[in-house]
Amino acid sequence: MIMPKxxxxxxxxxxxxxxxxxxxxxxxxxxxxSGAIGSVYLCSVNxxxxxxxxxxxxxxMMMEVNVLKSLSKVQGHSLGPSLxxxxxxxxxxxxxxxxxxxxxxxxxxxxxxxxxxxxVWLGVxxxxxxxxxxxxxxxxxxxxxxxxxxxxxxLQPPRIRWVDVGGTTKxxxxxxxxxxxxDRGFWNLGTRRAEPSYDLFAFVMIFISIYHPRKFDKGxxxxxxxxxxxxxxxxxxxxxxxxxxxxxxxYQTSAEMKQDVRTILYNERRKDKRVNSESSMLPFIVELIxxxxxxxxxxxxSLFIPF
Numbered sequence: 001m002i003m004p005k006x007x008x009x010x011x012x013x014x015x016x017x018x019x020x021x022x023x024x025x026x027x028x029x030x031x032x033x034s035g036a037i038g039s040v041y042l043c044s045v046n047x048x049x050x051x052x053x054x055x056x057x058x059x060x061m062m063m064e065v066n067v068l069k070s071l072s073k074v075q076g077h078s079l080g081p082s083l084x085x086x087x088x089x090x091x092x093x094x095x096x097x098x099x100x101x102x103x104x105x106x107x108x109x110x111x112x113x114x115x116x117x118x119x120v121w122l123g124v125x126x127x128x129x130x131x132x133x134x135x136x137x138x139x140x141x142x143x144x145x146x147x148x149x150x151x152x153x154x155l156q157p158p159r160i161r162w163v164d165v166g167g168t169t170k171x172x173x174x175x176x177x178x179x180x181x182x183d184r185g186f187w188n189l190g191t192r193r194a195e196p197s198y199d200l201f202a203f204v205m206i207f208i209s210i211y212h213p214r215k216f217d218k219g220x221x222x223x224x225x226x227x228x229x230x231x232x233x234x235x236x237x238x239x240x241x242x243x244x245x246x247x248x249x250x251y252q253t254s255a256e257m258k259q260d261v262r263t264i265l266y267n268e269r270r271k272d273k274r275v276n277s278e279s280s281m282l283p284f285i286v287e288l289i290x291x292x293x294x295x296x297x298x299x300x301x302s303l304f305i306p307f
Contacts, residue, residue, distance in 0.1 A: 011039065017052070017099065019087030026052050026101065033149070036177055037061065037166050042104060050084060051163075054099035061098040067168045068102065070139065079136055080165040081105060105161050107152035111210045119235035121158065122207065123265045126239065128160045129206075130258035133199055137171070137254055142194040144169045145177045146202035148209050169194040181205060181215050187222040189247065196253050200246040203257075207236060207243070223247075238264060 015028045026043040033040050038055025055061050065086050071079040081102040089097045114121060129151075136143060143150075145167025152163050167177035175183075175192040182202040184190035190201065208226070209215065211233045219225040230236055230243050242260040251257045 011041065017043070017054070017089050019085065019099075020090060022085060022087050024085055024087070024101075026050065028052075033164075035164070035166060037064065040164070043101070045101070049104040050101045051081060051104045052099055052101045053166075054089065054097050056095065056097050058098045061100065064166050064168075065100050067141070067165050068100075070141070071136070071165065071168075079132055080162050105152050105154065105163050107154045107161065110148055110151050110153055110160065110206070111213060113153040113158070114210050117158075122235060123239070123261060124158070125153070125160045126203075126207070126261050127258060127265070129203060130254050130261065132160075132162070133196070133203070133254040134258060136168075137196045137199070140171050141168050142171055142175075142196065142199050143167065143202070144175045144194065144198070145179055145182075146199050146206065147179050147182045148206050149179075151206070171195060181209070184249075187218055187226065189223060189226075190249055197246075197249045197251060200251050200254060200257055201249070204230075204243045204246045207239075208233065211235065238268060 011028065011031065013028055013030055016025050017028065018025045024045055026045050029042040029044060029049075031039060032042050032051060037057055037060045038053055040051055040053045043050055043052045053061070053064070065083065068080055068083040072083065081104075083100060083102050085101040087099060089099055091097060108116075110125065133143065143162070143165070145164075150162060150164045152161050153159070154161055167175070169176050171194050173194050175185075175194055175198065178185075178192065180186040182205045183192070184198060184201040185192045187201075190198065192198070204226075208229055212229065216225070216229065226247055227244055230240055230247070236243060239261065242257055242264070245251055245260075246257055
């Protein structure tokens with residue numbers, strides 16, 4: 001439930017939201033976004049920035065809090081923003097709202113980062129996202145409402161992060177929150193049952209949407225529409241086969257898809273090394289440039305060595 005517009009007059013920069021139970025005071029800076037459950041605001045508390053989600057739908061908010069707590073128990077992985085506080089707030093009109101404060105993730109939207117830094121980062125982010133999805137699925141959850149708007153790229157070093165886990169659903173249940181463009185049910189390519197393949201369909205649509213920011217209609221033949229879009233995007237040529245497999249539901253786990261992407265990148269890296277070796281008679285300045293590129297990509301290439 002999105003909070004009624006009649007209450008929007010409260011949500012203004014400078015408003016102080018004080019928790020009923022913990023008495024922490026959060027000052028709104030600006031709105032970050034809104035969805036089916038509530039709205040998220042950038043707030044400051046004790047001089048630090050946090051993201052605060054607030055809603056009059058207490059039961060749904062408590063479900064999201066439980067999801068964040070569950071994700072925090074996945075050892076060695078930060079699958080979502082860190083949960084900082086949970087409380088209630090009584091608005092000036094006397095209505096009660098539930099809210100929770102979480103880590104504010106600084107970063108850029110994925111399409112913006114790719115536009116600025118190039119498609120060479122696509123494979124890196126695919127591996128990062130698939131690795132996180134693998135851990136999420138192993139913990140018994142699917143993301144559900146996986147979409148470009150719910151992702152940010154931290155910049156130092158570049159790392160893809162989830163910023164809203166509100167649609168996360170227990171495996172086996174019906175997806176509770178989705179966005180049509182990323183939903184395989186909308187495209188007549190599967191059910192809305194929470195399972196890894198549901199997330200992997202949305203995963204592909206995220207990387208398609210980088211090059212189609214205004215999205216596109218599904219047309220008379222939805223499957224053919226998506227497959228053609230994959231074929232038409234030059235930057236995705238390297239990953240075309242595995243992206244189509246995910247769209248068609250051929251992967252049972254994210255680990256399977258991750259291994260395919262890893263192998264693709266490993267083979268491409270070996271090919272690049274052979275080209276560099278065969279070009280050893282080129283002018284010295286070209287060799288220096290190649291060495292610089294290789295050394296700069298050493299860390300990234302180490303991610304692609306298959307197990």
